[in-house]
Amino acid sequence: MKIAEIQIPGMLSRKEADLRTAFLNSVHLIPGGDKIKACIQCGTCTGSCPLSYLMDITPRELVALFRAGDIDSIIKSRTIWVCASCYSCQTRCPQSIKVTDIIYTLKRMAMNRKVYPKKFPVHSLSDSFIKSMNAFGRLNEPRLMVYYFIKTGIWKGFSFLPLALRLMKKGRLELTAPKIKDINGFRKIIKKAQEFDMPLEIAARAYREEAVGYKAVG
Amino acid sequence: MKYSYYPGCSLHSVHKGYDISCRSVLNCLGCELKELEDWNCCGATIYMSIKRTTSLAIATRNLAIAEKEGLDVVTPCSSCYTILNKAHKYVKNSEELLDKVNACLSEVGLEYNCTVRVRHPLDVLINDIGLEIVKLHLKKPLNGLKIANYYGCQIVRPDKGFDDRENPRSMENLFETIGAEEVYFPNKLRCCGGMLMTTYEDAALKLSEEILDSAEENGADCIATTCPLCQMNLEAYQQKINKKFGTNHHIPILFFTQILGVALGLKEEELGLEKNFYRCEKLDEIYKGSLVNESL
Ligand code: SF4
Ligand code: SF4
Numbered sequence: 215m216k217i218a219e220i221q222i223p224g225m226l227s228r229k230e231a232d233l234r235t236a237f238l239n240s241v242h243l244i245p246g247g248d249k250i251k252a253c254i255q256c257g258t259c260t261g262s263c264p265l266s267y268l269m270d271i272t273p274r275e276l277v278a279l280f281r282a283g284d285i286d287s288i289i290k291s292r293t294i295w296v297c298a299s300c301y302s303c304q305t306r307c308p309q310s311i312k313v314t315d316i317i318y319t320l321k322r323m324a325m326n327r328k329v330y331p332k333k334f335p336v337h338s339l340s341d342s343f344i345k346s347m348n349a350f351g352r353l354n355e356p357r358l359m360v361y362y363f364i365k366t367g368i369w370k371g372f373s374f375l376p377l378a379l380r381l382m383k384k385g386r387l388e389l390t391a392p393k394i395k396d397i398n399g400f401r402k403i404i405k406k407a408q409e410f411d412m413p414l415e416i417a418a419r420a421y422r423e424e425a426v427g428y429k430a431v432g
Numbered sequence: 433m434k435y436s437y438y439p440g441c442s443l444h445s446v447h448k449g450y451d452i453s454c455r456s457v458l459n460c461l462g463c464e465l466k467e468l469e470d471w472n473c474c475g476a477t478i479y480m481s482i483k484r485t486t487s488l489a490i491a492t493r494n495l496a497i498a499e500k501e502g503l504d505v506v507t508p509c510s511s512c513y514t515i516l517n518k519a520h521k522y523v524k525n526s527e528e529l530l531d532k533v534n535a536c537l538s539e540v541g542l543e544y545n546c547t548v549r550v551r552h553p554l555d556v557l558i559n560d561i562g563l564e565i566v567k568l569h570l571k572k573p574l575n576g577l578k579i580a581n582y583y584g585c586q587i588v589r590p591d592k593g594f595d596d597r598e599n600p601r602s603m604e605n606l607f608e609t610i611g612a613e614e615v616y617f618p619n620k621l622r623c624c625g626g627m628l629m630t631t632y633e634d635a636a637l638k639l640s641e642e643i644l645d646s647a648e649e650n651g652a653d654c655i656a657t658t659c660p661l662c663q664m665n666l667e668a669y670q671q672k673i674n675k676k677f678g679t680n681h682h683i684p685i686l687f688f689t690q691i692l693g694v695a696l697g698l699k700e701e702e703l704g705l706e707k708n709f710y711r712c713e714k715l716d717e718i719y720k721g722s723l724v725n726e727s728l
Contacts, residue, residue, distance in 0.1 A: 240484070245525035264623050268635055296632065298639075300623035301589035305597050314590060322484065335631035343476070347490075351472040353441035362630070377668055381446060384707050388445035395470045399540035403493060406536040407486040 226283050233285040233323070240319045244312050252309040253277045259303035259313050269293040273303045273313050276320075289324040293317070295336045338365040348404055351394035356387055433560055435551070436498045437465035438516070440509035440660075441473050447509075447660040449704025453689040454508045454553055456702040460693075461561050461569060465506065468498055474515040488529060489536040491519035495550075496542040504549045506556055508689070510586035510659035516550040521591070552587050553689065554658055555594035558602050563609045571697030571723045573611030577714050579691065580617040580652035581607070582643065582666075584624060584659040603656060603688055610695040615650040619643045624665045640665050641673045644681045654684040654712040656691055663687065667709050684710040694719050 226234065241247040259273035266272045271279065271291040279288050288294070294317055303313040324330060330337050342361035347353055356378070363371030381387045394400055435458075443451035458465055471494050475487045495516065498505045507513050523530040524546040534543055557566065581603040587593065588600045595602045598621070604614045624643055625636025644666060647655050657663050667685040674681055686708065693703040694715055700706060705719075 243484070243522070243526050243529055245521050264639055265628075265635060296628075296635065298585075298623050298626045298628050298636075300585040300626065302585070302621075302623070305589045312590075339627070339631055347473050347475070352444075353473045353476075355442070355445055380709065381668070384709070386446045386448065386707055392441070392444060394472050396540065400472055400490070400493070402539040403489050403536045404486055406539050407489040407532075410485040410532050410536075 230283060230286055233289070234283070236323060237280070237285055237319065240322070241316060244315045244319070246310060246312055247315065249309060249311050250277065250280065250316065253281070253311055254309060256308060258306050258308060259311075262302040262306045264300065264302065265296050265298055268296050273317075276317070277311065277313070285320075285323075289320055289327070289329050294321045294324060295330070297321075335362075335366055338362055341365065348401070350392065351397050351400045352392045354388065354390075354392065356389055433462065433556075434464045434466065434503055435506040435556070436468045436501050436503040438468045438471055438474075438494060438498075438505050438507040438512060440507060440512040442660045443509060446664065447687075449690060449707040450508055450660060450663070450687045452702065452704040453687055453693050453698075456698050457689045457693050457696060458506075458553060458556070460696050460698060461557070461565060463556065463561065466501070466503070468494060468501075468505065471497070474512045474519075476511050476515060485529070485532050485536070488519050488522055489533050491515055492523060492533050492544050493537060493540075493542065495520060495548045496537055496544040498548050499544060504551050506551050506553055508553050508658075508660075508687075510552075510584055511661060513550060513552050514586040514590070517591070517593075520546065520548065520550060552594070552658070554587070554602050554606070557606060557692075559594060563605065566606065566692075566696075567609055569696050570610050572695050572718050572721060574607065574691070574695050574715075574718055575611045577612040577691075577712075577718065578615050578651055578653045579603075579607055579612050580615050580647035580650065580655045581620055581688075582617070582647070582655050582657045582662060583620050584657065584662040585621070585626070587658055588621065603658070606688070606692065607656070610692065612691070612695075615647070615652045617647060617650060617652070619646040624662045626661055626665070629665050629669065636665065637669065637673050637676055640669060641677050641679065641681075644670065644673065644683060645679070648681060648683055652683065653714045654686050654691070656686055656688045658688055670709075682710065684708060684712040684715075686712060686715070691715065697723055 241250060255274060255278060257274045260266045263273055271288060271293045276288055276293060297317045299314055301314045307313055325337055339362055342358050342365060345361055346358050359374065378387065439451050455465055472490060474491050507516065523533050537543055583600055588595050588597050619642060622643060623639055625639040628636040655666060663685050670681050673679065690703045690705055
């Protein structure tokens with residue numbers, strides 16, 4: 215495995231070392247993920263990012279922090295929540311570093327370790343999404359939005375109503391949830407897959423929950 | 433030409449217009465679409481960002497079903513297109529992941545051998561059907577219609593697919609063949625904000641505003657899009673954008689299949705045009721006009 219080739223900074227706290235192992239294990243499963251060590255700090259990623267102006271750590275800094283041995287700061291940054299997954303950085307990186315996929319990895323690590331402010335919308339949306347999907351195998355948008363607004367604040371839901379009505383008028387709102395035929399089989403697949411994801415989550419829990427120093431965006 | 437068709441969740445609800453027009457156009461041009469048997473949601477970018485194995489397993493379930501049919505999968509939704517392709521690439525690249533995913537799929541007697549190709553209808557139109565055939569079926573040339581071709585993020589990126597990643601030309605070539613004009617549109621690959629519209633609205637509204645602004649400034653009659661999420665952000669949030677930025681945008685956002693369908697002489701209900709919030713007047717005129725190619 216190529217991970218051994220990546221220089222591991224000398225003095226790491228135990229927490230940081232854990233994070234680093236988890237991160238590297240995940241990154242090496244990304245096709246071309248090990249290229250992260252080839253970053254030349256050119257800043258093309260940051261320059262291409264339509265949202266870097268809202269980030270506290272830019273994509274280039276993110277790779278730099280990883281190399282300096284500070285993943286802890288990255289997963290506490292707002293960067294991973296602001297990224298819209300547009301792949302501009304990844305496409306343009308002259309060293310073929312999978313920046314967007316790496317941000318996914320970090321997002322996953324942060325969520326597993328519950329590092330986000332309470333009621334953080336990205337996390338709430340994901341929770342609602344997974345709930346809706348595990349139940350039916352397909353997604354029902356109105357239901358997703360209802361779950362989501364229950365979590366993030368009903369008042370937000372009201373501001374969404376006019377749009378919902380306009381969609382309804384055009385026959386674009388499907389209120390009954392679609393369901394796949396083999397939903398039992400589908401749940402079996404998920405159950406089995408969760409067994410594989412579980413060890414990662416247990417490892418993740420060792421990480422202490424800490425307050426994040428910024429307010430939820432959105 | 434026969435394909436497995438994977439509509440994805442949003443094409444069965446909010447974006448029926450895309451579903452209907454895509455089927456009509458491809459059928460009209462001689463493709464046979466067979467909806468993938470009992471498909472499930474691909475998981476979208478959201479599932480991917482939480483659970484690795486689970487997200488891959490559910491996306492791959494679709495691919496495994498398609499593999500049994502032995503056909504290419506066509507999916508119009510940009511997000512499904514990227515996710516299914518990504519799932520394929522991940523499990524193909526890593527034996528560890530493939531074994532895990534197959535262990536999950538074996539629970540229901542499925543197996544994936546990494547042989548499925550996931551395609552976008554735009555790719556099929558250009559590379560399988562070919563512009564020559566499109567021209568043969570042309571009934572109402574779109575003369576005078578000025579289009580801003582908006583690709584969004586997910587169909588030309590992240591990996592090299594059927595078109596250039598910095599300056600794709602598929603839609604431009606397609607519409608030129610049927611008589612329409614392209615406008616200068618530097619924002620054609622710029623992000624519309626995607627899911628941020630739900631979680632971080634201010635950021636997304638600004639991104640979408642830039643796209644609308646660039647299209648209108650360059651004199652487009654409409655924006656053609658390939659992505660359900662872009663269509664939603666640009667069309668349904670236009671009012672909100674106008675309110676927030678004090679602008680006066682009023683530009684129809686159409687799926688590229690809807691525009692193509694008009695040129696092919698298909699009927700309004702075969703294209704779901706009535707489902708859009710804004711009508712494109714120019715396109716309506718062409719729609720009401722007479723057929724030029726009666727023989728077909
Ligand atoms: S574009 Fe690639 S090489 Fe340049 S700073 Fe970003 S990650 Fe590093
Ligand atoms: S994928 Fe994320 S970090 Fe990369 S350019 Fe897009 S928004 Fe920025």
